[in-house]
Structure formats: structure tokens, C-alpha cells
Amino acid sequence: MLDVLTLSQMQMFAVVADVGSFRAGAARLHRVQSAVSHAIANLEAQLQVRLFDRSGHKPVLTPAGKALLGDVRVILSKVDALRTRAHGLEQGIELGLSLAVDTLVPPALVAEAVRGLHVVYPSIGVRVEYTSMGGTIDALCSDRCDVAVAAFGHADEKISREFLLTLHMVAVAAPSHALAAYAGRRGATKALDAATAEHVQIVLEDPSTRSEGRDFDVLSPSTWRVNDMYIKLALLRAGLGWGKMPSWLVADDLAAGTLVRLPVGRIGPDGESSHEAFFCHSTDKPLGAGAALLRDCFMAEAKTAVHVGDGASPTRSARRSLR
Secondary structure: OHHHOOHHHHHHHHHHHHHOOHHHHHHHHOOOHHHHHHHHHHHHHHHOOOOEEOOOOOOEEOHHHHHHHHHHHHHHHHHHHHHHHHHHHHOOOOOEEEEEEEOOOOHHHHHHHHHHHHHHOOOOEEEEEEEOOOHHHHHHHOOOOOEEEEOOOOOOOOEEEEEEEEEEEEEEEOOOOHHHHHOOOOOOHHHHHHHHHHOOEEEEOOOOOOOOOOOOOOOOOOEEEEOOHHHHHHHHHOOOOEEEEEHHHHHHHHHHOOOEEOOOOOOOHHHEEEEEEEEEEEOOOOOOHHHHHHHHHHHHHHHHOOOOOOOOOOOHHHHHHOO
């Protein structure tokens, strides 16, 4: 009967398969050899299949043994995960964490912060939601996410926020675009400010209603709206309009000449603006052990971030995110 299979039997089977002998398996498990041999023989009887060929000097996995070894490893792995999760629950560690991140934040920075969490608490499941502007705060307030990295201003007493880093945006266009003629020209700012209104501006839209009735650095009456930073980048590269982009995302394009900076004075000096990003969570929900560690990991990663707004080569993290 399969219902009398034991984890001990399966563990002995896996260990003997790894080390190649009953004697070595017994030594690794700190058991006598006869006990290991007996347990595996019982397992074979219960499964009604031979797991090892014992005719030679050392036991060799049979075809059936090779096929079932993978299933046994899966079972043992799940049991280990169960033990780890149960221990985590006893220690007050979250089962899972949902994180909302503004699209202005480099994905590589997020990945490194989550890596730090996973190293310490591998049992915590992670869900990451990338969104724009008020979308991060909406995800937090609706309990869709536990914590957020937001770069959109808010004045909500129910949200705690800690400064993380400053993000830089630059106005860009393809070299084939008409506005590219102003790039690098001295005294071109005033003329460019007027000219931007004559061309399509590609704008990232807010998935929430938090900016309803307001536009930020939208200078042209003709706009194309997108909900993803990467499709915006593709449209800009194609010369279909101009717009602001995170400096880390366009650093390679600026270096390669596939995009050029536009010194739009109404956006900021040399067409650059900045936004502060914050680590946020609800004040009525204290951070658990995992969320607190994730915050610390973000803070540590943010300290290594370097300003890329001048079009220089991206940082180590930004470079990985562009691959």
C-alpha cells in the first residue's frame, strides 16, 4: 500500500542514489547499513518495483529507479519548504509580499533589493507590480500591495514614506525628428520651447485618478498617451514624437546617437527634471520582518545609485536593466 511510504525511506533512497553505495549512504545518514538496506527494500516492495540493481559490486539505479528518483526529490523538496514556511510562521515572517513600483525606478535596482530579501527569507513569495504615477499609491491604499516605491507626490496621512533616491528625467527625440535640430545649439532653449507645441508629445498616462485634471510637463496640445515606458521608448526611437524619459533608460540611446537630448527650458535646465522616490507603506499596518528587510535592501541599493542625467554611461544596475 502506498499510504505506508515514509519520508525516511525516500530520503535513504535519494542519499544512496547520490553516493552510490549503501555503506556510504548509511554513513552520511548516521545509520547502520542494515537499516538503510532494509528501508530501501521495503520501499521497493511497497512500490512494487526494483529501484537498484544489486548484481554488481555497487548498487546501480534501474530505469525505474532513475524515473522515480526525480519524483522523490520533488517530494523531499516540498517537505523542506513546508518546514521552512512553518518555521517562518512561528517567527512572524510573511508568507508573501506584494510590491508596487513606479516605472521611473530602474528594474535592476528592484531586482537587487528583492534578491536581498530572498537570500534571508527564501520562503517569502514575491509579487511585483510596475505601474505609473498614482498607480503605486492606489495599489497600496486598495491593499493590492503591501509596500510601494512611489515617485508621485501624495498627501495621505495613512501612508508612511521614507526618501529613497532622486530620479532624473530628460527630454529626448530621435535624431530624425524635427526638434532634433535644436539639440546642442546655443541659445536654442526659447525657440525650442515654442517649437515643442507644434509637435506630438508622447506622454505616460496615470492609471489612477489621482492626477485627474492635471498634466505634468505636458507642453504640446497634441499628445499620444501610453501606459508603458518601453512602448514610449520605441515610439520615440521611431521619431513619432518627443517626450521625457528616465535618464537610466535612455543612457545607451544617447551614447549611441539613436536619441538626442532636447534642452526644453520649460521642463528644467537643459531639459532635465527630477523626482523623489519614496518607500511607502500604510501607517496602520506595521511592517513585518520581510517587509522591513525589503525596505532596508532598497535603502542600501539606493545609496549605490548614481545620477545618469548627463547622458553618461549608466550605472552597473542600470546597465543590467537595459540588457
